[in-house]
Amino acid sequence: MLHGIKAGFALDARLEADSVPLMWLGLCELRLMDDCRWPWLVLVPQRAGIEEMHDLTPLDQAMLTFETNLVSQGLKTVTGCRKINIGALGNIVRQLHVHVIARNEGDPGWPGPVWGHGVREPYDRSKLHEFAERIKAAL
Amino acid sequence: MLHGIKAGFALDARLEADSVPLMWLGLCELRLMDDCRWPWLVLVPQRAGIEEMHDLTPLDQAMLTFETNLVSQGLKTVTGCRKINIGALGNIVRQLHVHVIARNEGDPGWPGPVWGHGVREPYDRSKLHEFAERIKAAL
Numbered sequence: 001m002l003h004g005i006k007a008g009f010a011l012d013a014r015l016e017a018d019s020v021p022l023m024w025l026g027l028c029e030l031r032l033m034d035d036c037r038w039p040w041l042v043l044v045p046q047r048a049g050i051e052e053m054h055d056l057t058p059l060d061q062a063m064l065t066f067e068t069n070l071v072s073q074g075l076k077t078v079t080g081c082r083k084i085n086i087g088a089l090g091n092i093v094r095q096l097h098v099h100v101i102a103r104n105e106g107d108p109g110w111p112g113p114v115w116g117h118g119v120r121e122p123y124d125r126s127k128l129h130e131f132a133e134r135i136k137a138a139l
Numbered sequence: 140m141l142h143g144i145k146a147g148f149a150l151d152a153r154l155e156a157d158s159v160p161l162m163w164l165g166l167c168e169l170r171l172m173d174d175c176r177w178p179w180l181v182l183v184p185q186r187a188g189i190e191e192m193h194d195l196t197p198l199d200q201a202m203l204t205f206e207t208n209l210v211s212q213g214l215k216t217v218t219g220c221r222k223i224n225i226g227a228l229g230n231i232v233r234q235l236h237v238h239v240i241a242r243n244e245g246d247p248g249w250p251g252p253v254w255g256h257g258v259r260e261p262y263d264r265s266k267l268h269e270f271a272e273r274i275k276a277a278l
Contacts, residue, residue, distance in 0.1 A: 054208040091250035111230035112255035
């Protein structure tokens with residue numbers, strides 16, 4: 001069973017459709033966005049009914065920060081990117097989730113944000129699996 | 140002297156030009172973006188030479204989280220907005236800074252991100268001061 005391990009938590013259907021599971025951290029489910037335009041990870045705190053970061057308990061806020069920065073450091077190391085972009089928007093998908101994206105000069109939409117830019121381009125399966133393995137090895 | 144209180148820290152010139160100082164928290168300088176399209180605050184950790192959140196010390200990471208969530212809660216209370224957007228991008232301004240923005244259905248660019256959307260619209264001075272006072276009173 002991939003989801004529902006934490007009481008009452010169920011992954012949003014749109015997040016589930018657009019990304020694949022990578023691993024479970026102490027608080028978050030870590031997922032890889034299935035969009036080959038940018039190396040793009042998403043952390044979803046496994047807590048039911050939370051929309052804003054400030055609505056997490058103080059301990060969960062600290063855990064989310066720790067896990068976000070761990071993932072950010074790992075993604076930068078694996079990709080050698082110029083800049084990490086971190087965002088928690090939730091205007092469309094309300095379930096709290098944090099994006100961690102590797103950006104480089106000249107990538108699609110640079111220097112603008114990735115959200116709302118063009119149309120998602122799914123990976124070739126072999127490339128998706130290869131990238132997923134590299135991220136898992138780095139964390 | 141507004142800046143340079145923390146050793147070696149100097150506010151990026153573009154952040155200084157686009158926003159006004161509100162108050163100093165333990166780690167961050169809190170600023171109000173001078174753009175009346177959205178209620179928009181920016182936290183700038185007063186640390187020299189930091190571009191990525193994961194390059195802060197663990198204590199500074201925890202402080203930044205605490206201050207970001209304090210500001211997020213305050214902005215949501217003051218504005219009654221539908222959703223808070225939080226982002227640390229830095230593709231243009233490299234000095235680490237965290238955006239906290241109040242969003243509502245139908246606001247400019249909704250449900251997309253605010254970054255890169257159209258052209259900044261400065262406040263009338265009286266409205267800027269009024270909003271700044273409301274934020275300061277809420278924190």
